[in-house]
Amino acid sequence: MSSAGTPPAPAAGALRPPVIRGRRLEPDARREQILSVAVRLFGERPYPEVSTTDVARDAGVARGLVNHYFGTKKELYLEVVRVMLTVPEVALSLLPDGGPAERADAIVGWFLDVVSRHSTSWLAAITAGGMAGDPDVDQVIAEAVDVAADSILTATGLGADPGEALRGMARAYVGMATCTAREWLQRGALTREQVHTLLTTTLLAMVEKVFPQAT
Amino acid sequence: MSSAGTPPAPAAGALRPPVIRGRRLEPDARREQILSVAVRLFGERPYPEVSTTDVARDAGVARGLVNHYFGTKKELYLEVVRVMLTVPEVALSLLPDGGPAERADAIVGWFLDVVSRHSTSWLAAITAGGMAGDPDVDQVIAEAVDVAADSILTATGLGADPGEALRGMARAYVGMATCTAREWLQRGALTREQVHTLLTTTLLAMVEKVFPQAT
């Protein structure tokens, strides 16, 4: 503020380049457009390697507009992570009424379907590509993990008012699920069948032998 | 503070700040000193929130010296992560000769000892505090996970030439172990006993029912 007291008259010879792309859009539409570009870029490269200049250029707008809609680069990234992790609610009512084995098998299959569909962007988001440790980012991810953990508990019939310990165990299981998915989708060390078997077997073992010990 | 700047006001006219701290150190000693400061700072805050200026100030040296010894901020961070994840080799020979249950119990206990001892810095490193997604950082972490996974396989008697699938499963288990440790040390949702039970039971289930299916 101090310096630029001079308001007008920037002046004289400054011929502004004829701005063609000054097309006016509905705020929601513009915001959505910028967000979609950001989702793509943050899915390809980690956080520090994506500049707001990149987002603005790919969206065909000025960089200032990105800040106008999202405030901060970090806030933009938070929106991106929310979008990436927003996943169709598990159709719990569609889970078979069979025994624990069938229900575990069904929810694991549903999880693998979701993950494989979004693959890269989902993995980039769940690992907080380049922003893990930030409180806000961690919270958004933690909320997504909580949703997944609750689905697990509900599917295994323990969803009714689980204690904090039980939820912690479910979150740990979700953590293993994401690591296993990475071994499958990123490293190619496992096949989908192997992942499915591992997650189902482990879930059953936890339901039978570990969960009961959680008051 | 540490920097304690005001010198004995030597010469008058000298515009140059009287440099007192130009103390000369052996390269190895200086490097070690800067590295220890960096380990502390990166253990407290995520990557983007630690500037090389902070490291230099806390180490009592000029910022340029940090770059002189470590080249880049990222290279410095790589050294830090290596230090944080370098962990005493598991004394496999000390594992009991008993059945799988005893051996699993022993290695899980050893893992929890190591993690709880380094707690914050270890967790910050294993989650790549703010640098996940970077190829180099990910590789350093992947190597540490590989070491842990091999320890698991060795302890369970499967260490002799495991296939890629088996190693992938072991890495997934290590991933769950880190997530579980976080639930214990960071969120406080689980007690050490609960973590121990969860990891032991899960490991046994995997050894008995999942690993055999990995060709």
Add this chain to the structure above:
DNA sequence: CGAGCTTGTTGACAGAGCGCCAACAGTGAT
């Protein structure tokens, strides 16, 4: 014991990225 050399160390410079702001220019209402 002083001159000179080696090299650890410093401060400054240039480039890049980000947040902010005032002016500009489409768009609909009067």
Add this chain to the structure above:
DNA sequence: ATCACTGTTGGCGCTCTGTCAACAAGCTCG
């Protein structure tokens, strides 16, 4: 057609990073 409204732009200042030539501390040699 004029005017108000607001979406949009381009540039300013700041912080942070990597590089570099100059400085000086400590050792060696005469």
